[in-house]
Amino acid sequence: MAVQASQVRTTVKAPPSAVWKALTMVSTLKQFFFGSDISTDYRVGSPIYFRGNWKGKPYEDKGRIQTFEPEKRLAFTHWSPLSGMEDRPENYHIVTFDLRPTDGGTEVMLTQTNQNDAEPLTPENRQEYAKNWTMVLDGLKKAVESPERVERPNLSAESRQ
Numbered sequence: 509m510a511v512q513a514s515q516v517r518t519t520v521k522a523p524p525s526a527v528w529k530a531l532t533m534v535s536t537l538k539q540f541f542f543g544s545d546i547s548t549d550y551r552v553g554s555p556i557y558f559r560g561n562w563k564g565k566p567y568e569d570k571g572r573i574q575t576f577e578p579e580k581r582l583a584f585t586h587w588s589p590l591s592g593m594e595d596r597p598e599n600y601h602i603v604t605f606d607l608r609p610t611d612g613g614t615e616v617m618l619t620q621t622n623q624n625d626a627e628p629l630t631p632e633n634r635q636e637y638a639k640n641w642t643m644v645l646d647g648l649k650k651a652v653e654s655p656e657r658v659e660r661p662n663l664s665a666e667s668r669q
Contacts, residue, residue, distance in 0.1 A: 513621065514618075514620040514634060515618070515619045515620075518615075518616055518645040518648075519612060519615050519616075520613050521612060521613040522613050522614060522652045523609070523613065523614060524579040524607045524608075527579075527652055528607065530648060530651050530652050531582055531605055531648070532550055534546045534547065536651055539651050540650070542558075543560055544559060544560045547559075548573060548584075550576050551576070553572060553573065554572065554573050555570060555572055556570065556573055556584050556586075557569070557570050558586075558588075569587060569588040569590075570586075571585035571586040571587060571600060571603075572585050574602060575604070579607060580606070580607055581605065583602055583603065583604040585600040585603075586600060586601055586602070587599055587600040601621060601622045602619075603619075603620055604618070604619045604621070606618075606619070618645055620637055
């Protein structure tokens with residue numbers, strides 16, 4: 509049974525197109541997704557890999573793209589050997605980024621859904637998930653709102669004609 513483990517949100521002062529670009533450019537994603545080197549082609553069903561070092565040890569997390577709706581929703585499964593659980597489908601969780609345009613930019617909601625009860629959802633676990641995902645959204649916000657960090661699309665009237 510799937511269980512929502514964490515949900516955090518922020519508002520980014522930029523249009524959904526700029527937020528989407530940051531979420532789908534692996535070079536930018538690395539800036540705010542725990543410094544991981546990420547590889548995927550973003551096609552539904554395709555693998556996604558997260559590689560890096562954690563506390564001096566190399567790791568390779570993995571998953572599959574579940575949903576790719578430009579400027580609306582990106583979702584992928586995720587499993588890490590650091591979890592201590594076997595690499596089995598029921599031990600993956602789903603990470604979903606939902607984008608919604610607002611008057612001031614884009615609301616981004618990040619949800620982690622666990623696939624089963626293999627990992628107990630204690631208050632401490634939920635707090636740790638929320639802390640980690642808040643760091644991701646804070647980094648996304650900073651990357652998108654800082655002009656030197658992410659190339660923004662041209663939103664002038666001429667470019668929309």
